[in-house]
Amino acid sequence: DVKVTQSSRYLVKRTGEKVFLECVQDMDHENMFWYRQDPGLGLRLIYFSYDVKMKEKGDIPEGYSVSREKKERFSLILESASTNQTSMYLCASSLPGGSGVSYEQYFGPGTRLTVT
Amino acid sequence: AQSVAQPEDQVNVAEGNPLTVKCTYSVSGNPYLFWYVQYPNRGLQFLLKYITGDNLVKGSYGFEAEFNKSQTSFHLKKPSALVSDSALYFCAVRDPGNYQLIWGAGTKLIIKP
Numbered sequence: 234d235v236k237v238t239q240s241s242r243y244l245v246k247r248t249g250e251k252v253f254l255e256c257v258q259d260m261d262h263e264n265m266f267w268y269r270q271d272p273g274l275g276l277r278l279i280y281f282s283y284d285v286k287m288k289e290k291g292d293i294p295e296g297y298s299v300s301r302e303k304k305e306r307f308s309l310i311l312e313s314a315s316t317n318q319t320s321m322y323l324c325a326s327s328l329p330g331g332s333g334v335s336y337e338q339y340f341g342p343g344t345r346l347t348v349t
Numbered sequence: 350a351q352s353v354a355q356p357e358d359q360v361n362v363a364e365g366n367p368l369t370v371k372c373t374y375s376v377s378g379n380p381y382l383f384w385y386v387q388y389p390n391r392g393l394q395f396l397l398k399y400i401t402g403d404n405l406v407k408g409s410y411g412f413e414a415e416f417n418k419s420q421t422s423f424h425l426k427k428p429s430a431l432v433s434d435s436a437l438y439f440c441a442v443r444d445p446g447n448y449q450l451i452w453g454a455g456t457k458l459i460i461k462p
Contacts, residue, residue, distance in 0.1 A: 275353075275453055276439065276450075278449055291449065337395035337398060338393075340392040340393040341392055343392055
């Protein structure tokens, strides 16, 4: 079974703090994703990585950065946390796919971040 | 612009009755279509996908979905609902020329005993 783990289930941080969210997958997947989930908005992609040290911005990258130094690990960094970044953060991984092939994403349990 | 619509925020079904969760999309070309489920306090799980071939796709837990190109829909169905099917369901679409999934807002499915 694919396993995607996230470092914390619940996190409370203060405004202005630097926040690190860690994600690890054990299936040697090339692709890794960070999403935030807010009620009524579905999932919105923050960043995507298709290889070590490679990243692409998603729909809402402002206020976030990412790091992928090893294939199995993808970190999301909130440089200076703000209250509007209070949300559920989901990490996912998948195989790369190709023409006529699209693989499903496997998700971690999520980190519910509260910024006060 | 590419988009996915799940027109119902919530669907209520009695246990044993058939259920349908609706999804329509706006994507150019031939899209890849997915359904995911999120049980309370758990991460999203993949249910099924349509890439090509037979328009009726079968997935986990007895769910199936029908791809209708003319109506740009990919509705999720199950012949007989269980209370344990109660969860949040997400439809997602990918343009084959793009790596990114476009997600619907989610539909809360409530199955009453």
